Amino acid sequence: MNDRSDPPRHNELGQPVGVPVENWTPRPRPPQSAMEGRFSRVEPLEAARHGDDLFAAFAEDDDGRTWTYMASGPFADREAFDRWLSICQQSEDPFFQAILDLASGQALGVASYMRMVPDMGVIEVGNISLAPRLQKTAAATEAMYLMMRRAFDELGYRRYEWKCDSLNAASRKAAERLGFTFEGIFRQAVVYKGRNRDTAWYAITDQEWPTIRQALESWLDAGNFDGEGHQKQPLSAFMPKPS
Structure with a gap:
């Protein structure tokens, strides 16, 4: 890994150039295997396996608020929802994951790896749709941690992105809570x-990941939760303070 504080390098013409990325090779795409923690399990989406749980869980969102800033949804009926799930399951990029709450064993949300550029070591997390029961839970936070850990520690990506509608205050707050750095607004990026x-752009780099990983693991540690499962300290207490 290269420290962004390294002094600028220059080529033989005296022009400033980026620091070398030594022994770089393209990164593998995420595998089909599951990821599991204390609260959650993240596994490739299967319409037949996860459809009943997801449809029932999303149905608890009475006004369709979950889908306001998503390209798809809300869905008029189960048939429409199943068509969407089938498309998601067959997609390679985005590569959709189901998020299961281990306490109930139910699938309560989806997310995806997307816009993967293995040659450059860049990958994005997106299409994050969490049913009301999963929102603001340890399982939801852990699922995001598991997906980050796979990208950085298992697969060796250099950059992990999060993008959302600039008006989506909840998504922007979630990105910042998880340690992503805001990088700017791309105007009129999508219809x-x-x-x-x-589109608001956020990212975590491989240089930043070890500190963020430590913060997430400290927050997720059993010692940070009381007997009723309530956090003792918020995640912000463990995250590095802005310089």
Whole structure:
């Protein structure tokens, strides 16, 4: 890994150039295997296996608020939902994952690895849709941690991205809580559901990951939860303070 504080390098013409990335090789794509922690399990989405749980869980979102900033949904009926799940399952990029709550054993959300650029070591997490029961839970946070850990520690990616509608305050807050750095707004980047989207970009780099991983693991540790499963300290207490 290269420290971003390294002094600038220069080529033989005296022009500033980036620091070398030694022994770099393209990164593998995420495998089909599951990831499991104390609260959650993340596994490749299967419509037949996860459909009943997901449809029932998302149905608890009475006004469809979960889907406001998503390209798909809300769904008129189970048939429409199953068509969407089938498309998601067959997609290679995005590569959709089901998020299971281990306490109930139920699938309560989805997320995906997407816009994968193995040659450059860049990968994005997106299509994050969490049913009301999964939102703001340790299982949801752990699922995001598991996906980060696979990208950085198992697969060796250099950059992990999070993008969302700039008006999606909840998504932006979640990115910042998880340690992503805000990098700017891409104006008029997307048209979806017949409306404009200015896209907010966030990312974590491999240099930043060890500190963020330690913060997430400290927050997820059993000692940070009381007998009723309530956190003793918020994740922000473990995250590095802005310089």
